Amino acid sequence: MDHFLYRDGALYAEDVPLAEIAAAVGTPFYCYSTATLTRHFKAFDEALAGMDHMICYAMKAASNQAILRLMASLGAGMDVVSGGEYARAKAAGVPGDRIVFSGVGKTRDEMRMALSGGVRQFNLESEPEMEVLNAVALEMGVVAPVTVRVNPDVDAKTHAKIATGKSENKFGIPITRAREVYARIAEMPGLKAVGIDVHIGSQLTDLEPYRQAFTKVAELTEALRADGHDIIRLDLGGGLGIPYERNNTAPPLPKEYGAMVQEILGHTGCEIEIEPGRLIAGNAGVMVSEVIYVKQGEGRDFLIIDGAMNDLIRPAMYDAHHDIVPVVEPAPGAEQQPYDIVGPVCESGDTFAKQRMMVPLAAGDLVAFRSAGAYGAVMSSEYNTRPLIPEVLVHGDQFAVIRKRPSFEEIINRDTLPEWM
Incomplete structure (x- = not known):
């Protein structure tokens, strides 16, 4: 609506x-309509009621200061993918501990910016990035909270240019190597693993790809905990689609998405982070x-x-x-x-x-x-x-x-x- x-x-x-x-x-x-933005945010918030959660608005969808301030006033955190977006989020009054830093090519300067200004977590996309962030954190005398974005090799069944969860996509680390990568993080004094990150694409119109990906994340959570890692957050990304054509079948509703998250991941006791952008804006x-x-x-x-x-x-x-x-x-x-x-x-x-x-x-x-x-x-x-x-x-x-x-x-x-x- x-x-x-x-x-x-x-x-x-x-x-x-x-x-x-x-x-x-x-x-x-x-x-833009304030009432619609507000309604869509609340639909997600209500869909995850009963679970410890944070909705981090994916500001790459629409990043005007007025929209960010509205989202922040409703209780949203922010998902940013660049130093510029981080600066926009801070300018809108969003505290660092409510900002998640995503993106495949974070630079040293961007890492320093976020570590200086505060950050909820970095969603790491590669092992080279992991090593650089560790070095930057040690230079600054801080410990960076991190998750690893795992690539579950799941077909999101969306447009090829906005699919991100297949093995041939540039995003994330193969889920098959996740335990090895988390073991390396445990040996890095500048990093602290706090959770797992997954995002399989944008404009999804079917919950089944999510179900497949989240089931793999649930299994990985248990395996990492067995390895001694303190996994407290699961960042599930965004991507739920919207009806661009009024006469077509509508994508799943946030409440259906929320019920699926509860079913598959509720038993983990993890805080759930989601990063909707398109569905809100x-x-x-x-x-x-x-x-x-x-x-x-x-x-x-x-x-x-x-x-x-x-x-x-x-x-x-x-x-x-x-x-x-x-x-x-x-x-x-x-x-x-x-x-x-x-x-x-x-x-x-x-x-x-x-x-x-x-x-x-x-x-x-x-x-x-x-x-x-x-x-x-x-x-x-x-x-x-x-x-x-x-x-x-x-x-x-x-x-x-x-x-x-x-x-x-x-x-x-x-x-x-x-x-x-």
């Missing part, structure tokens, strides 16, 4: 018409764009809009589907026709949909891309010197710009000329 609904013939974000925001800030723009945001031209082509019509692949790259990168709806509600039973919906960037890949059935639209009409709250604004760029588009947060009948659109001058003035020019 989200809070982007038609009311009195217009599409609203909570109690604010999207057309009103468009008139105030221009198009294109991202719009995805359907909590839309991108609104204006039709510039309706172009008649050879055998097809094009809607050319002012949003482009640099603003929302998921369709170009993943062939991702987003429902695209007019901001003015169509009449019941209104006739539809197929359009190719494209942006103004000089790339054939700047295509959002092909032969998408839509009611007839004209220049100046507004459309909304649903389910754009995750991996939308955070993956945007200024390709073609197109300014990053505004982000807007709605709260009831109020809205605020939480990232403004930069001017061309601001973009150009970031460049510096060498002295010889």
Whole structure:
């Protein structure tokens, strides 16, 4: 469920018409719903009720300071994958002991940053990283809390570019070598193993891959404890999918996921950490764009809009589907026709949909891309010197710009000329 609904013939974000925001800030723009973000976080929190748990929001999905502060106010920790994300989390007021540091390529500087500012744990991805973190911790005179990300060789049955749990993926250490790796950690004075980490992919629509992976983690927990390791946390990653297409079968609900976690891992007594991102932010945001031209082509019509692949790259990168709806509600039973919906960037890949059935639209009409709250604004760029588009947060009948659109001058003035020019 989200809070982007038609009311009195217009599409609203909570109690604010999207057309009103468009008139105030221009198009294109991202719009997020506070009520939806809050609802989705609470759905996960309630799903794990009865188990010792922490929900660490995967801020790579949407990392605006306003969203992070909202998540923190609800009790979320943060899952970060870079020094920049760590700095964002701290700036949003999240204490270090609620920040989990993930990612396959942590640098020495990033390790120092987190050890200085506080960190709940590092999720280690490789043995070389383990050795470097040990050395950095010893240099600083501290002990780094760690988990090892194990690769369970489980097919998540998701898009190849967002699957992370197969043996051929770059992520984690083979689960078959986990006992050997934990034995090495026990010999490193700069590291303290506190748990196990696993994450098999994103946009999962079936619980069975989770069941397979978590069963292996439960077995590994018992084996590591038998080896003398104090395993107190299980970081289960994120990845639960969202319904990008309204007419398709909905992915499992958080409560179904929580029941499965309780069934498979409840007996371990471990604190459960999960790192949802897409499920919290995805359907909590839309991108609104204006039709510039309706172009008649050879055998097809094009809607050319002012949003482009640099603003929302998921369709170009993943062939991702987003429902695209007019901001003015169509009449019941209104006739539809197929359009190719494209942006103004000089790339054939700047295509959002092909032969998408839509009611007839004209220049100046507004459309909304649903389910754009995750991996939308955070993956945007200024390709073609197109300014990053505004982000807007709605709260009831109020809205605020939480990232403004930069001017061309601001973009150009970031460049510096060498002295010889």
